Amino acid sequence: xxxxxxxxxxxxxxxxxxxxxxxxxxxxxxxxxxxxxxxxxxxxxxxxxxxxxxxxxxxxxxxxxxxxxxxxxxxxxxxxxxxxxxxxxxxxxxxxxxxxxxxxxxxxxxxxxxxxxxxxxxxxxxxxxxxxxxxxxxxxxxxxxxxxxxxxxxxxxxxxxxxxxxxxxxxxxxxxxxxxxxxxxxxxxxxxxxxxxxxxxxxxxxxxxxxxxxxxxxxxxxxxxxxxxxxxxxxxxxxxxxxxxxxxxxxxxxxxxxxxxxxxxxxxxxxxxxxxxxxxxxxxxxxxxxxxxxxxxxxxxxxxxxxxxxxxxxxxxxxxxxxxxxxxxxxxxxxxxxxxxxxxxxxxxxxxxxxxxxxxxxxxxxxxxxxxxxxxxxxxxxxxxxxxxxxxxxxxx
Numbered sequence: 001x002x003x004x005x006x007x008x009x010x011x012x013x014x015x016x017x018x019x020x021x022x023x024x025x026x027x028x029x030x031x032x033x034x035x036x037x038x039x040x041x042x043x044x045x046x047x048x049x050x051x052x053x054x055x056x057x058x059x060x061x062x063x064x065x066x067x068x069x070x071x072x073x074x075x076x077x078x079x080x081x082x083x084x085x086x087x088x089x090x091x092x093x094x095x096x097x098x099x100x101x102x103x104x105x106x107x108x109x110x111x112x113x114x115x116x117x118x119x120x121x122x123x124x125x126x127x128x129x130x131x132x133x134x135x136x137x138x139x140x141x142x143x144x145x146x147x148x149x150x151x152x153x154x155x156x157x158x159x160x161x162x163x164x165x166x167x168x169x170x171x172x173x174x175x176x177x178x179x180x181x182x183x184x185x186x187x188x189x190x191x192x193x194x195x196x197x198x199x200x201x202x203x204x205x206x207x208x209x210x211x212x213x214x215x216x217x218x219x220x221x222x223x224x225x226x227x228x229x230x231x232x233x234x235x236x237x238x239x240x241x242x243x244x245x246x247x248x249x250x251x252x253x254x255x256x257x258x259x260x261x262x263x264x265x266x267x268x269x270x271x272x273x274x275x276x277x278x279x280x281x282x283x284x285x286x287x288x289x290x291x292x293x294x295x296x297x298x299x300x301x302x303x304x305x306x307x308x309x310x311x312x313x314x315x316x317x318x319x320x321x322x323x324x325x326x327x328x329x330x331x332x333x334x335x336x337x338x339x340x341x342x343x344x345x346x347x348x349x350x351x352x353x354x355x356x357x358x359x360x361x362x363x364x365x366x367x368x369x370x371x372x373x374x375x376x377x378x379x380x381x382x383x384x385x386x387x388x389x390x391x392x393x394x395x396x397x
Contacts, residue, residue, distance in 0.1 A: 017044045019090055021077050027051070027092060029071040036063050040073065040092065048089045051075060055093035076100065102133030103168040110163040115180065119158045123151050130159065134173060142176035145185060188220030193257050200252040201269055206242050214238045216250055216264055223262030225250060230266050232273045232306025234292070273306030277343045280304060285338045286355065291328050299324045301336060301350060309348030311336060318353050 019025070019042060027040030027049055038051040051073070053063060067073075076097040082088030109116055118136060122129035128138040128151060138161065143151060165174035196202070196218075204216035204223070214230065215222040225248075227235055235241055242248070253263040281287060281303070289303035298312040311334075317327055328334070336350035 019045050019047060019077055019080075021079060023077045024097060025049075025075055025077060025092070027073050027075045029067060029069050029073065031069060032063065032067060038063070038067055038073075040075070042090065042092075043072075049075065049077070049092040050081065050089060051092045051094060055091075055095050057094045057098050099134050100168075103166075106132065106134070106163065106173065107166060107168070110166050115160050115162050116175075117158055117160050118175075120154045120156060123155050127151070128154055130161070130175065132161075132173065132175070135171065136161070136173040136175045138175050138177060142178045143181075145178050145182035185220055189260075192218055192221045193255060193262070196252055196255050196262065198252055198254050201249060202252065203247060203249050204264075206244050206246045206248060209238045209242060209244060211237060214242050216248060218250075218262070221262065223250065223252070223264040225264045225266050229253070229264070229268070232267050232270065233302075273304060274343055274346050277304075277307060277348070278341060281338055281341060281348070283338050283340055286335060287338060287350075288333060288335050289350075291330055291332045291334060294324045294328060294330060296323060299328050301334060303336075303348070303350075307348065309336070309338075309350040311350045311352055315339070315349075315351035315353055318356060318358055 025045070026043040028043065029038055030041050030048070031039045033039065036053040038053075038056065040049050040051060041047075042049050055078070056063060056067070073094055074097055075092040075094055078091040078093050078096065080088055081091055106116065116132055118130040118132040120128050120138075121131050127140045128143060130136040130138060138159075140148075140151060142164070143154065159177045160180045161175040161177055162179055163173070164176050165172065167173075202218060204218045206214055207217040207222055208215040211227075213224050213226040215224055225238075227238055230238060230241060248266055249269045250264040250266055251268040253265050253268075255262050287303050289301035289309065291299050292302045292308055293300040296313075298310050299316065300308045300310055302308045311324075313321065313324055316324055321327060334352055335355055336352050337354040339349040339351050339354075341348055
């Protein structure tokens with residue numbers, strides 16, 4: 001071998017780079033085998049590498065269309081296959097190299113205090129899984145600024161996320177949407193409260209139910225419908241007539257930005273109970289109702305939702321009673337006759353005793369009369385003379 005040939009050989013040998021685990025290399029596609037593994041020649045090394053289908057960045061069914069002999073791929077060395085004596089090759093990955101680039105980008109954003117955006121791909125026990133180029137996890141407590149019972153509503157949504165913890169070597173990426181959700185809610189709240197005014201009628205969704213009322217979501221801010229403003233009928237518990245998630249129409253009673261309070265009413269969006277009372281009932285009608293309240297002067301009977309009539313104590317019974325609860329109880333159903341209707345003044349006079357038979361009058365006891373004269377002094381019914389007059393005449397004869 002000539003000196004020049006030796007020199008060329010030495011240069012070729014010196015140009016061969018050793019392959020190490022973790023190196024980023026270029027591989028020229030030499031072949032695709034039956035199991036869709038890609039055989040590559042590692043540039044500058046003189047050795048070959050294998051890229052399994054699962055380690056490509058594309059789906060298995062796309063390999064034939066996306067990878068062709070002669071293509072150059074950027075790859076990362078995962079491990080050695082076989083020994084040097086056996087002419088071993090290397091296991092390579094395209095997918096992991098791309099993931100490494102994603103981790104680098106996420107780390108840079110984490111250090112800069114920047115947020116990332118990623119779609120929710122799964123709802124799992126304890127939180128949400130997102131695709132940030134790598135797998136990210138949002139714990140349930142960090143999904144929103146308030147408790148969310150059903151996390152499935154977030155599946156498919158793209159969320160802005162804060163990076164809480166990052167550990168590429170363990171494929172660990174913990175994210176949070178809580179602070180972003182709080183900021184978004186606050187922005188939305190201020191926008192809505194600046195537009196709302198007392199008297200507005202808007203639509204909302206029942207968000208929460210309590211013993212004292214219902215909180216209605218107006219699109220980013222909640223307003224309270226007190227239990228007394230739910231219906232013209234008496235409501236014991238809001239849950240008796242409303243359900244969480246139900247769409248409702250409400251009237252704005254007041255807006256207090258300083259105290260962050262919005263007061264709403266459902267019943268004031270409904271027809272007034274007294275508006276058509278004269279069409280529903282007239283003087284002389286017999287109607288049925290429920291005793292709602294008992295007072296010292298009578299009983300209030302609800303005859304229509306939100307419409308109560310008064311049965312004065314004098315109209316409860318023909319018998320004398322000291323108080324209405326001697327004969328009536330709250331919640332009792334009674335029939336009554338309408339005595340008068342005054343729709344403008346919201347007054348309805350009723351009578352229960354008008355539908356009852358009046359008891360027969362008891363006979364009065366005879367009075368004993370005192371007489372100045374003896375019974376003989378009473379005049380005869382026929383003659384007008386007394387018995388004494390007749391006897392006296394006979395004795396004189």
